[in-house]
Amino acid sequence: MLTMALNGWQKAATAQAGRYTSRSEAEGNMNDILCGNHLDVLRRYPDDCFDMFLTSPPYDNLRDYEGYDFQFEPLAHELYRTLKPGGVGVWVVGDQTNDFCESLTSFKQAIYFVKNAGFKLNDTMVYKKAGYPFPAGRNHTKYANAFEYMFVFAKGKPLTFHQIKDKPNTTATQVMNIRGRQPSGEMKSAHGNGKIIKKLGARTNIWTYFTGFMLSSKDKNSFQHPAIFPEKLAEDHILSWSNTGDVILDPMCGSGTTCKMAAKHQRQYIGIDISEKYCELARKRLDRFTAQTTIFDLEMN
Numbered sequence: 001m002l003t004m005a006l007n008g009w010q011k012a013a014t015a016q017a018g019r020y021t022s023r024s025e026a027e028g029n030m031n032d033i034l035c036g037n038h039l040d041v042l043r044r045y046p047d048d049c050f051d052m053f054l055t056s057p058p059y060d061n062l063r064d065y066e067g068y069d070f071q072f073e074p075l076a077h078e079l080y081r082t083l084k085p086g087g088v089g090v091w092v093v094g095d096q097t098n099d100f101c102e103s104l105t106s107f108k109q110a111i112y113f114v115k116n117a118g119f120k121l122n123d124t125m126v127y128k129k130a131g132y133p134f135p136a137g138r139n140h141t142k143y144a145n146a147f148e149y150m151f152v153f154a155k156g157k158p159l160t161f162h163q164i165k166d167k168p169n170t171t172a173t174q175v176m177n178i179r180g181r182q183p184s185g186e187m188k189s190a191h192g193n194g195k196i197i198k199k200l201g202a203r204t205n206i207w208t209y210f211t212g213f214m215l216s217s218k219d220k221n222s223f224q225h226p227a228i229f230p231e232k233l234a235e236d237h238i239l240s241w242s243n244t245g246d247v248i249l250d251p252m253c254g255s256g257t258t259c260k261m262a263a264k265h266q267r268q269y270i271g272i273d274i275s276e277k278y279c280e281l282a283r284k285r286l287d288r289f290t291a292q293t294t295i296f297d298l299e300m301n
Helices: 002-015 023-027 038-042 072-082 105-117 220-224 231-241 257-264 276-300
Strands: 032-035 050-055 083-093 120-130 147-154 179-181 187-189 206-210 247-250 268-273
Touching: 032 276, 038 072, 038 268, 050 231, 072 083, 072 105, 083 105, 083 231, 105 120, 105 147, 147 231, 206 231, 231 257, 247 257, 257 268, 257 276, 268 276
Parallel strands: 032 268, 050 083, 050 247, 120 206, 247 268
Antiparallel strands: 083 147, 120 147, 179 187
16 A cells, blocks of 8 residues: 555656756755645655755644645655655654643654655654743643654665764763673773863753744744744754755745754755745745845955
């Protein structure tokens, strides 16, 4: 059934009007916000076209996105088809709680990405919301939810990983002397013992960001969208999994946060959204950012 469905999507892709005939043709038409159904838009692109994707889909109808919804399964296959081998995709998602039970939408989607679409699950990361303002009520049966998952998928082994090292080491300037237990139970000295511990070390896979009005972004107009994620979150993932000049895709770009951070760090981008209202919002954010960057460059020169 899944094979037949996938063949159907591929046939639809071949028949899609206006499809790029080569990767070079597609790469000559980047840095744009495209309004339309992301399945129709992605079918214009050849295989192995994007270096990375980063997005946060609508889930469990927790927000009203202009009345639009999306088809997850065909999108997962299109993302795999258009991602380059060795490329990485970041899927930021959470779960609705209904009648005290979590929906498990996040895990269902992660399993589908791997079992059906062909991705590898490179990491299960957590986006923790600092200063979460809503504690659990008296009648709740659980603690307040203050995080979302950031599933990091890869098309094969990731080709790019720039590890962010900004975590203060509590033992900085001391000499490393670590022992680890082996499968046999034996304790063995760790590789690197004897070196001086640096002030900053690599992060864990739990990232913390302040969220809310004028915290997730300094762009006031970005909050016209009902569910933006922090600019710093997008920035950190783009810096981790891509290189200068790479092409970053956001198939549900909303207010354009992914695209803005891609532009900030000299990456190319394609943003897609079905809502013309949000496409226009994203274009205005990017136009303003580009204008500010141009003024800054002129002042520096």
